[in-house]
Amino acid sequence: MSPRLEAAPPVGRHALSRRAIFKGSALLGGGLVLGALMPRVTKTWAQAAGTPPPIEPPSAFLRIDEDGLVTMIIPSTEMGQGIYTAEAALLAEELDVGLERVSLVAAPPDEKLYANALIGMQMTGGSTSIRAWFLPLRRTGAAARQMLIEAAAGSWGVPPGECITSNGSVSHAASGRMAGYGELAAAAMALPVPSAITLKATDQFRLIGKSLKRLDTPDKVRGKTVYGIDVRLPGMKIGTVASCPVFGGKLKSVDEAAALAVPGVSHVLKLDDAVAVVGDHMWAAIQGMQAAAPVWDGGAFKDMSMEVLVGSMAKAAQSDGLVAHDQNDAPGAYGKAATKLEATYQLPFLSHAPMEPINCTVQVKDGVCDVWVGTQVPTRARMLAAKGAGLAEDKVTIHNYLIGGGFGRRLEAEYVGQTAAFARQVDFPIKLVWSREQDIQHDTYRPYYYDQLRAGLDGQGRIVSWQHKVTGASVYNSYMGGWPADKVDPDAVEGAVETPYAFPAQRVDYVRWDPAPMPISWWRGVGPAHNVFVVESFMDELAHAAKQDPVAFRLPLLEKDPRAKAVLQLLADKSGWSSAAPAGVGRGLSLQLAFGSYVGLVIEASVGEGGLIRVHKATMAIDCGFVVNPDTVRAQMEGGLIFGLTAAMYGQITIEGGRVQQNNFNDYRMMRIDEAPVIDIHVVASEAEPGGIGETGTTAAFPALANAVFAATGKRLRKLPLSPVDLGAA
């Protein structure tokens, strides 16, 4: 059985017909490996892989047609982070082609070929793409180049060692022969995959390490890019979805006649807990949904409120929980400390709210299911679509599209399953587009966290004990199911256990507390987005208690980690840390080791009348190892920072009556251009293994801003978002 192969419209200079790309290939096979536990995303590539993996046949990632046009099958999903360009550069660098004659397509679901080695499944997330694919893609490109050389040498009867390649062609100087890759491709691909290859040294790179122009940008500025929401198919109808506003509730009734009376509405489809109104266009669907006026049975969660939720967490936080890390009897050291500090931090539920609202297009017909969607997890999407459509997975084809913002939301694919369950009720393709309200009220949320910190200082103001107890949901359990109750969720303590600091005694505990049936999941920055805020805020509190400068207070704890120390020193230098801040402005600092990268951030902020925070300037220093595309690193730092600042200032999802209180951007607020600070970024030149960058700016933002607010006002806010009410009142 060989599933049909199709892909979304390709991206790049030369868009080939999508059927042509995969014609006759035998790419697929291999089942879903979901359930394999995700490794800690802080591991480096080398640690995860051990020895280099065998080289995959280049055909899994490369096609070269007779004219020399190269089609690259990109294993990671493009959602704005620039990975298409970066991964194309990795392949093109070793293959020795320019990016002008390259077109890119999304990899189809195939765990065997496209699993991210760091995560253990086909997934784009956790700031792991470059770390996971830096070597495999280069090795693939190098293998293909070697096969092209061998094909040329064979046909010319010359030793392969005498041939060289240059921008898409092989030549042999002594005989004066030269052939383009297009001429050689068929013969080359018939050769065995070489067992050994030589990669370029970093100083030979022409593409890697350069600020290449992104391949996806030209279409995007002309409105030509096709995202999942833009899919149009013959016979397709368009609909919108309403799910029970109370989590876990069910559909009671719906006024089908009223909905069908709306011009343009053709179908009202029902599931246990949701309704879809489908018609000729979104306007008919929206009006039809209003007329349908679904009535719900809220169920057990219907009286849930924030007060009850947080009260119950606070109570759970009093229990012992599980030990995540225990080094040198931190409780004992705390008992003997000269100065003792305790603090409780709280972080809210958060929605992802990517600009492209959740949408999915599905056709179930003649025993097969086609799904057109932008997803970070093609195999998970296929599994859930199969379940929703009531078909075997090999009957499902996923057409993956560029995503209008992921931020973790499209690591989930429950909406794919839901769309398939609706689509199996009809025989034409339906595109279901969620309203923004549905998108915000039926997200999979970043969990609420309730963290208790305790630390002791000696007479000289040095930390002698560090204790951190995290209370919060297990995202591992929610994502994969069946996470043992007696096992610490690594995500919940990521950034709490491994900090940049060498504490003399450190203990981290974890109390699992799930808000089910409220759905929770990954959110940009994952574990560190929570723990870096807590750790770095408390570090600032300790520095203040020790009457020390926050930079000077941290430096002695970094002696064993020169990269961390260098980043902090660079940051202090570039931010003018030792100079006086402008009047009324506070400077706040954060330092982190997360996603394999070191990031330091200084925020300058002021607090005006009514507790309104203004962020003026951000200075960042980053050591993310070897850089593939410097401009992309900067773009991700800028964007990640603004994403984090947005949440730090405004982000919170609250529950009342068992349902989310926020609706749209009027009450789930976003930072805008007139609030964005000037951002100054300094990247450390490094030959170390690449680190992740997509989430680092986000995680750094929370504590740096909270610390800046403290510096400006003397008010320590331990609860996010930083509230004007809290700042204005006191």
Add this chain to the structure above:
Amino acid sequence: MTALKINGEVQQVDAPDDMPLLWVLRDVLGMTGSKFGCGIAQCGACTVHLDGQAIRSCVTPLAMAAEGEITTIEKIGDTPVGQRVQAAWLDLEVVQCGYCQSGQIMSAVALLAANPNPSDADIDAGMAGNICRCGTYPRIRAAIKKAATL
């Protein structure tokens, strides 16, 4: 049938008068460059021009849109200002996910058409209605300034 003047061409549209222009463009005419983001004029992803003014097509009734000339992202590059803005956007690599950028570009073109040399405050006033979740704001600001000089 309603006659709509879009990008210099007249299109006959069979849709109710109160149907927002955004859905006419996307679902009836298949012009998907203008995006749906919020449906309540709070994000700007659906921005198009009506007689040169930036409007939110998600809340513009078809009947209202039919009274003027509409320009969308698909053809804004044919105007001198649109061309400059797109060039600056490419030059400074403004875009990340790109979903909001049609709207950002349409707002930026309207701003520059009204105000060829905008100050930071002018950019704030003209662009604060457009949300970018990827946080491309610093580059949008720089690109508008660059486009003003091209």
Add this chain to the structure above:
Amino acid sequence: MSIFTRGAVLALSLLCLAAQAASARADDDLVAKGDYLTKAADCVVCHTAPGGKPFAGGRAFSLPIGTIYSPNITPDKTAGIGDWTDEEFVRALHEGIAKDGSHLYPAFPYTSYTLMPREDVLAIRAYLATLEPVSTRPPENEVSFPFNQRWLMWGWNLVFNSDSRFAPDPAKSAEWNRGAYLVQGPGHCGECHTPRNIAQARKSSMELGGAEIQGWQAYNITSDVKTGIGGWTEEDLAAYLKNGFAEGHGAAAGSMAEVVSYSLRYLTDADLKAIAIYLKSVPPVDSGTPAIPRAAPPSIYAAAAPANDEATGQRVFAQACAGCHAWSGQGLQTPYAALIGDRALSDPTGANIAGVLLCGSHLQSPDGPMFMPSFAKGYSDTELAAVANFAASRFGAGRTELTPEGLAERRKDGCEG
């Protein structure tokens, strides 16, 4: 049977059929009239809970005396008014007395409905009888002593309920009388627009002179030129009532948007004109807050950067408001979003700006739904007060009395009822 007899029987049968048809037509006419009057009396708004079935009651009214819930007026025999007699129904609308003889609270505007003649009341009843019965019961009223002693209303009624029908003024035109009837009777405009005395009864000396209700201003709709609607043309008034909007006067919000959405937009043009004619003749009351629309504001570009709270207001306006209302205040996508000329922006209390910022606005107009979302959760009191004052300065009569503290107070009023 002779041919003659057969013919007579046939004729008789035909006559009977004709009579039945005539009576059915009369019933239809009565129901249609009742439907129209039910809309004119705006029954549905108060007798429907948020998200509930129309006319099934349950909408909460927070009054100084406690919280009361509107009753179910569908024809359900137990939960609704299905077992009420005509007499009982007429008595309720004329005297404010329920089926069981208890006194209704005057949140139910029977002191206005009492002006409706019996045949109009029964038309409403006939229409309500055609509705689908709904069996849900509204919650029990939560009224504190002594106001839960409903018999006390007897004395109040004696003083404040005329219990008399509308009497046309023969000196005025039929049109004027029709307008007066609609305004004073079913339309019950004075319930909101006339200030109340200490006993919560309408002050007749200030008829339609404007009043505050649940934090909102129901503006002066007397013929006073400076502070009322004396400066409006009849056409503008009628248009405003029909559409919830008139060029140069902005759009209705809050309860007035509800009145347009559920009541006024269904009235005939003739009736709306009659209302306008009548309102223009209501003796002027000077309510002290002049309506001064501002001319077109200057371009926002290259203006001197404002300071402090004005800068905050301008920023919030740029982020959340300009996309619909436009820097010109003329409305961008639709003239319904125009701020220039809107009464709320030249009201020094700023009450209705605060109201729409906190509660949003939902208007069902003939041009489709017009709405504004609530900004209560996304923006702080400081920001909302600042943007209200910015808008009032730029598009209205100048800064209002709104402060962040005032906004915080106003939040407590909530948006229901």
